[in-house]
Amino acid sequence: MNLELSKVVNGLKSVADFQFEVTLTDEFLKEINAIDASQFSIQGTVKKVERQLMLSFEYKGIISFECHRCLAEVKLNLSSCVTRELFETLDREDGDEFVILDNGSVDLTPILEEDILLNLPLQILCDEDCKGICPQCGINLNEGNCTCDDQKIDPRLEALKNLFT
Numbered sequence: 001m002n003l004e005l006s007k008v009v010n011g012l013k014s015v016a017d018f019q020f021e022v023t024l025t026d027e028f029l030k031e032i033n034a035i036d037a038s039q040f041s042i043q044g045t046v047k048k049v050e051r052q053l054m055l056s057f058e059y060k061g062i063i064s065f066e067c068h069r070c071l072a073e074v075k076l077n078l079s080s081c082v083t084r085e086l087f088e089t090l091d092r093e094d095g096d097e098f099v100i101l102d103n104g105s106v107d108l109t110p111i112l113e114e115d116i117l118l119n120l121p122l123q124i125l126c127d128e129d130c131k132g133i134c135p136q137c138g139i140n141l142n143e144g145n146c147t148c149d150d151q152k153i154d155p156r157l158e159a160l161k162n163l164f165t
Helices: 026-031 108-119 155-164
Strands: 002-004 015-022 040-049 052-066 073-087 098-100 105-107
Touching: 015 108, 040 073, 040 108, 052 108, 073 108, 105 108
Parallel strands: 073 098
Antiparallel strands: 002 105, 015 040, 040 052, 052 073
């Protein structure tokens, strides 16, 4: 999703507003282990401040994942504000909060994907108290208890059990 900024770069406009609906790529969804995603709405501005261009936008959308414990579907509502400095050429190397323009335009997709990736929780759970699934029978422990033997002993350590009986 390229945002054309040649009028702002050339000084014909001082502010450019934009609004988009974006569909995340299947490759990105696979990279973050997502099941599905809604379209993300993006709304923002680019302002020319002296010789700098400042990009700021907000995004909103829903991404579906599997719970890391019980594999139930979890829908995360994601929204955030993003701000970056835009440069035509890179004269300095301080900070990660900048983007280089490509012939007066900027691709917002990598910026959006980076921010989504940084804002995802480390562990995606359907509930903080999710019990997960039984490793022996596979029943979802949130829906009921299983009848598996809790005293299962690792076969490599079973000989030690006889020492104390």
